[in-house]
Every structure is written in C-alpha cells, then in structure tokens.
Amino acid sequence: MGDTLDSAKAARPRRSDARRSIDAILNAARIVLGERLDASMEEIATRANVTRQTVYAHFPSRDALIAALIEGAAAEYLALLDDAELDTAPPADALAAFLDAGWRFIGRYPLILNPTLTGIPRPKTNDPHDVVPPRLERLIQRGQRAGDFDRSAPAGWLAAAVIGLQHAAAAEIAGGRLTADEAAALCLQSTLRLCGSGGTSANPR
Template sequence: MHNAQAILNAASAVLTERPEAGLAEVAKAAGISRKTLYTHFPSRDALINALIDRATARVVAAIEAADLETGPADQALVRLLEAGWRSFEDDPFLLHLSAAPAPAEQDRDRHAPVLEHLRRVVIRGQREGDIDPEASVDWLLAATLALGHAAGEEVRAGRMTSQQAIDALRIGIPRLIGRPSATGETSSGT
C-alpha cells in the first residue's frame, strides 16, 4: 500500500504538468485506485492543503538552515525569501495552482514559523542599523511578504523567470526596508 508521501510525490508531478488535474489523474500516476487515494485524501482540497503543508515544512527547514543570525539583516531577509523560492523547485506547481482557501486559523498556523523568523531578523536589523528603525515591524513584515508575493505573481503570469524574481528581491528588499539616509535614499549599499 502506498503511503501518503508517495501520493504527494505523484500529485506534485501531475500538478506540475497539469495544475487543473483531478484526483483520478493523481491516483493513476501513483499507481493506486481512487478509493485508496481517498483513504488518505478525501478531497482535492485536502490533497492540495497537504502539498502546501509539506512545502511549508520544507521552507521552514530551509529558513532554519539559512543562518539568519549572521551578516546584515537586510541580506538575511533576502536569504529567507530565497529559501522560500527554493520550495518552488521542489513543487513548481505551487506557482501555477490556486490553492484551496484555507481557514484563517490554518493559514496563520502555516505562516507563523516563517513570520517569526522574519520578525526576528527585522528586529535584529533595526537594532543593528541595517533596517529602518522608524518603521513598524509589522509593516516591514507585510511589505516584505507583499514584495515576495508580487514576484511570485510575475513568475505565475510569465513576465519573469524564477531567477529574475530572486534577483529582483535581492535588489528590492534592501531598498524597501533599509535605513533612509539624509537624502532620502536607503543606505543598504545596493
């Protein structure tokens, strides 16, 4: 009997090729019956949410390995977002799939570990002078995430490659959150 991870692997491959694919296609790719698939995932939404949860766990593990406590904090934020982008290499369908709407509590729980890492880096950066100390931490978190989501939308729409999005984030994030100089420019060195 296939385990849930094997089904998720098959689903990731199928949905990368055909984001609108149904459970019958996933079951066929996994070499199991739909009944067996339904035993693990009672709906397409449940399967998609399991894939998103798996990707989130991978992102958190990559973030924890990104050594966010060293170097300038604005660059640590870029490393953090790059770790997130790497999840698209493992599950590229995530860029092209509309996820099932998750309940607000589940969505908060999914993002909590990532937001906590972001928050720590922003606070460190404000303390060390790499990030604008006058800006609200919550606003900086929201703005950083929004820039990351905007890059994702550009890739999804085919206007940028993933590498172009990462390159844009490397430039944009330090400019967005850096400490303003007397002339109004950020002093992040980019």
C-alpha cells in the first residue's frame, strides 16, 4: 500500500513537469514561428529553455508541434469571444468586441498571417471555421431584431461578409500596406456600415 502511494506521489510531479515543458514549448513555438516560420526545432527548444530531445519527446515532428499550436490557438480565440459578451452587450458594441477579439488573437499568433503557412490540419475541436460564423450570425440577428442593424440582408450573409472584411484587413497588415491600428479602424468602420449601424460604436478599438 505504501509503495502504491509513493508511486502516485512521484507520478504527479512528473506529470506537472511534463505539462510545464509542453506549455513552455508551445509558447516558444508561438513566438519563434511568429517571427520566422522556418525556425528550427532547435531554436524553439532554446527559446523554451529545454533540450531538443525534450521537444521531440512531446512532439514527434515539426508538423505535430504546429498542429498542437493551432489547436491551442483555436481554444484561445474562442475564449476571447466568450469574454466579449457577444450575446449581451449592445449590438454595435458587441460587433466591435467581436472584431477586437480577432485582432488580439492575431497579435498573439502573428504566424497565422503568414501566407506560406499551408497544409496545416484544422483543429479537431473548437474549429473557428465551424464555431465562429454561427456566433456572429446570432449577434447580427439580435441587432436586427433590436433595429440596430439593417434587416434587408440575411444575417448569414452579413456574418460571412464581416469575417471576409477582417480577413482582408489582416491581409493588408501582412502585406505591409496598413498598420494594425489602421486596418482595425477601417475594418470596424466598414463593418458597422455594412451592418447598417451608421459606422459608429460606443466601444471603438
């Protein structure tokens, strides 16, 4: 019995150490790959302050590491949307908060703006492609019912257009044609006008 308890106690610190290593590696990958997508596993290990062997012990390949990073990024993005009060804030403010969550996410994960990031599998859970459009559509429908947004266009169409606007603005940042602040301001203004709110919000970025 005593041996079993001792083994359980020893296993807990090992699991805790492993979790810390994984978190450090993923955070290092987020930063290093955001600066240069072709960074090596060795560079990521150095940034994480672990050995290269430790990185490979948790992530058998570079693709596996990037896939795990994307999985975690998706969860973080949805958490940002949860904090944005999309279902309760005044519709125009909620729409601004929706966009702001996207910009904060991009600021934390600049690698997603890299046009050479291709062939990466979509997240297995909480895929923003599946989860985000319905949430935005629900927000727009709420604004239409309240009379804050234009009712002449389907909410699904407006949601797709808003997402497209933010993607276009992000591409302008990636291409160096706009700063992040310029792109965010133009995207918000265009989005509010698209939805028929008059281009104003009480909560601009």
